[in-house]
Amino acid sequence: MIPSGFLFALTLAQPWLLLFGLAALVPVLIHFLHRHQHRKLKWAATRYLALAMEKVWRRFSMIQLWLLLLRVTLLLLLSICLATPVLERKESWLEGSGPGSTLKIIAMDTSYSMLARDSVQAGSGQGQDQAPTDQQRQDRARQLASQLVEQSGPGDAFLLVTFDDRLTPVLTAPQASRDAVIDRINLVSPGNRPNQLPPVLEALGELVENHLSSPYDQVELHLVSDFAGANWSSLQEEPTRSAWKS
Amino acid sequence: MDSSPNFLDPQALSELKDLRLRAAAIVDGLVSGMHRSPYQGHSVEFSQHREYVAGDEIRHVDWKVFARTDKIHLKQYEDETNLCCTLLVDQSESMGFAGPDAPWNKFEFGSCLAVAFAWLVLNQRDAVSIGTFADTLVPPARPTDQREAIDKIVNRLKSATPRGSTRFADCLNAFAVENSRRQVVVLISDCFDEFDSVARGLEALRRRDHQVILLQVLDRSEIDFDFGEALELSGMESEPTFRVDPIAVQQAYRKVVEEKTAQLSTFCLNQQILFEQVCTQSNVGSVIRKLMQRNSGRRWMSK
Numbered sequence: 001m002i003p004s005g006f007l008f009a010l011t012l013a014q015p016w017l018l019l020f021g022l023a024a025l026v027p028v029l030i031h032f033l034h035r036h037q038h039r040k041l042k043w044a045a046t047r048y049l050a051l052a053m054e055k056v057w058r059r060f061s062m063i064q065l066w067l068l069l070l071r072v073t074l075l076l077l078l079s080i081c082l083a084t085p086v087l088e089r090k091e092s093w094l095e096g097s098g099p100g101s102t103l104k105i106i107a108m109d110t111s112y113s114m115l116a117r118d119s120v121q122a123g124s125g126q127g128q129d130q131a132p133t134d135q136q137r138q139d140r141a142r143q144l145a146s147q148l149v150e151q152s153g154p155g156d157a158f159l160l161v162t163f164d165d166r167l168t169p170v171l172t173a174p175q176a177s178r179d180a181v182i183d184r185i186n187l188v189s190p191g192n193r194p195n196q197l198p199p200v201l202e203a204l205g206e207l208v209e210n211h212l213s214s215p216y217d218q219v220e221l222h223l224v225s226d227f228a229g230a231n232w233s234s235l236q237e238e239p240t241r242s243a244w245k246s
Numbered sequence: 247m248d249s250s251p252n253f254l255d256p257q258a259l260s261e262l263k264d265l266r267l268r269a270a271a272i273v274d275g276l277v278s279g280m281h282r283s284p285y286q287g288h289s290v291e292f293s294q295h296r297e298y299v300a301g302d303e304i305r306h307v308d309w310k311v312f313a314r315t316d317k318i319h320l321k322q323y324e325d326e327t328n329l330c331c332t333l334l335v336d337q338s339e340s341m342g343f344a345g346p347d348a349p350w351n352k353f354e355f356g357s358c359l360a361v362a363f364a365w366l367v368l369n370q371r372d373a374v375s376i377g378t379f380a381d382t383l384v385p386p387a388r389p390t391d392q393r394e395a396i397d398k399i400v401n402r403l404k405s406a407t408p409r410g411s412t413r414f415a416d417c418l419n420a421f422a423v424e425n426s427r428r429q430v431v432v433l434i435s436d437c438f439d440e441f442d443s444v445a446r447g448l449e450a451l452r453r454r455d456h457q458v459i460l461l462q463v464l465d466r467s468e469i470d471f472d473f474g475e476a477l478e479l480s481g482m483e484s485e486p487t488f489r490v491d492p493i494a495v496q497q498a499y500r501k502v503v504e505e506k507t508a509q510l511s512t513f514c515l516n517q518q519i520l521f522e523q524v525c526t527q528s529n530v531g532s533v534i535r536k537l538m539q540r541n542s543g544r545r546w547m548s549k
Contacts, residue, residue: 034476037476038476038477038478038489039475039476039477039478040477040478040480041346041477041478041479041480042343042479042480042482043343043479043480043481043482043488044339044340044341044342044343044352044436044438044465044468044481044482044483045340045343045436045438045464045468045503046479046481046482046485046486046488047438047485048468048499048502048503048506049479049488049490049495049499050486050488051502052495052498052499052501052502053488053490053495053498055498055502056494056495056497056498060491060494060495063494
């Protein structure tokens with residue numbers, strides 16, 4: 001029994017062999033060429049012939065058409081068989097887990113330090129000196145996350161989580177709609193909690209591991225953070241290391 | 247070199263030596279021959295006695311009967327007359343058809359058949375004439391029993407070219423109107439006209455009490471429709487063009503030919519017309535021999 005939420009996707013192992021389907025044009029061409037290759041002959045008994053044609057013409061035309069359809073269909077089926085179709089079971093296929101798709105887990109830092117303002121160089125530069133502007137880190141984080149979503153491939157899906165001293169899921173199921181993901185990103189706002197990276201990374205490791213068996217070809221983890229107050233030495237502690245190794 | 251067909255093919259005609267065409271029914275004639283006439287004439291064949299009426303010639307009185315009965319009776323004799331046979335050959339365009347393997351076209355075959363009949367008739371000192379028809383009738387010449395007439399018949403057929411459409415009813419009506427004297431009419435045609443037209447033409451001949459022999463001449467391919475490749479058949483006599491796959495049509499075509507032949511054959515049987523369908527690949531002599539044998543029981547033909 002097929003569990004709900006699962007769909008089947010037909011993929012081709014050798015899609016270029018579908019070009020063999022062009023051979024289906026051959027019977028069509030033969031059909032039309034054949035109509036022009038008649039031996040010409042004078043005929044006296046046209047009265048008899050006309051009566052005979054009346055009887056068989058409709059049936060004969062239908063047989064010809066069916067034969068043509070059969071020949072074309074057989075060649076098309078042959079080309080599909082040559083292309084080696086593979087039937088795959090996909091979970092939430094409609095949500096974007098097509099062939100070559102990636103699940104991108106975006107983890108946004110919502111610690112108190114993200115409310116800080118930094119001086120950043122505005123514009124693209126191009127040799128011109130421009131005045132620096134103040135921007136909250138959280139805005140910069142939203143921009144980066146939104147860019148990541150916008151620049152993703154067509155089959156990609158997203159998971160959104162926030163973290164400070166713990167991990168908080170925002171989008172619990174993979175979401176393929178970019179607009180919906182960006183909307184959720186824009187709603188992310190920092191709190192007043194500190195940043196504790198080791199337990200967060202440990203939780204993210206588990207999250208990635210949980211989605212490794214999903215139908216996506218690969219799982220990417222993107223951390224968007226100022227890493228303020230992060231104690232990198234704590235990452236050398238044994239539970240965190242083992243989580244990341246897995 | 248003359249490539250035209252030899253209508254007097256000796257092999258074909260030699261097969262007819264033992265056949266004799268007769269008018270067993272009462273056929274009018276002018277010259278004494280082998281066929282009984284309805285008119286009482288002068289011959290050695292006694293017919294009947296008749297009572298004398300004023301004006302009769304005395305020399306026909308049977309004096310022996312007068313001596314026995316004391317009544318004046320005249321002796322009457324059967325007059326013997328010759329058969330008058332008219333050959334009508336269809337000269338329409340469709341008769342110019344020859345199949346891929348046919349040695350000659352239908353008109354050439356029909357001409358050979360007509361000459362064979364003429365030879366047969368002349369050989370028994372009967373009179374023969376020949377006419378052709380298509381959309382109009384080319385009237386037959388005056389019947390003659392001269393042996394030289396065969397040359398005229400041959401030349402007339404050699405000079406004819408198949409053309410025009412077939413108008414059976416009009417042509418045979420015209421013949422019937424112009425030829426009220428009873429005779430044997432041999433019709434040689436493919437009968438490719440509407441059945442009603444053919445029927446009306448034949449009925450016109452029968453109304454004049456002509457004895458009719460109808461020989462439907464067809465090519466082998468017109469009977470079998472045995473072709474192996476796709477064909478574009480352009481109709482003769484201004485008829486349409488058909489593109490056909492012979493294998494698909496063959497069965498239905500043969501059935502149509504059978505039905506049409508049966509229809510014509512039944513009509514001829516009802517009209518007491520001798521009908522035979524002949525193929526251009528057949529031997530002329532054999533065709534006539536078969537015709538005679540098949541109808542040997544009929545009164546106006548015998549061996």
